Amino acid sequence: MAEFYSEKIVKVRKPRQCCGCCQMIEKDEQALTYSGKFDGEFGYFTLHPDCREAELAWNKMTGTYYDEFVGLIDLDADEWEWLLAEFPNVAARKGVTAESIADHKADRQRMSDYYMAEAKKRESQRRLALQQGGSGK
Secondary structure (H helix, E strand, O other): OEEEEEEEEEEOOOOEEOOOOOOEEOOOOEEEEEEEEEOOEEEEEEEOHHHHHHHHHHHHHHOOOHHHOOOHHHOOHHHHHHHHHHOHHHHHHOOOOHHHHHHHHHHHHHHHHHHHHHHHHHHHHHHHHHHOOOOOO
16 A cells, blocks of 8 residues: 555656556656555656556456556456557557457457367267276376
């Protein structure tokens, strides 16, 4: 939990990486700086303002706050549809597109199909071994 923190919008004096989308925030762009002491450790983060907005919206929607807070960088591919729908500019900076979401879903389906086929194959082998008088192990 935060012992203290400060959050403010600044004009960036030198380029730095956004802790949300991992893209550079260029000189003279606005950024949100967030610093404070969390669980005895000092932390400092810089984000695009809309990246911070997306983080806060995600955590509000999922009910994750304080120790369970989920940073934008930690969103799984399964949450990309929400990001693309609600924060398209942030999604674009992260390289999230409708195509990348479809690719992820297709990959997940292929993995599911593979594991299901393997499970059926093992079950078939186990049943065959039982029919032949084996232990099935």
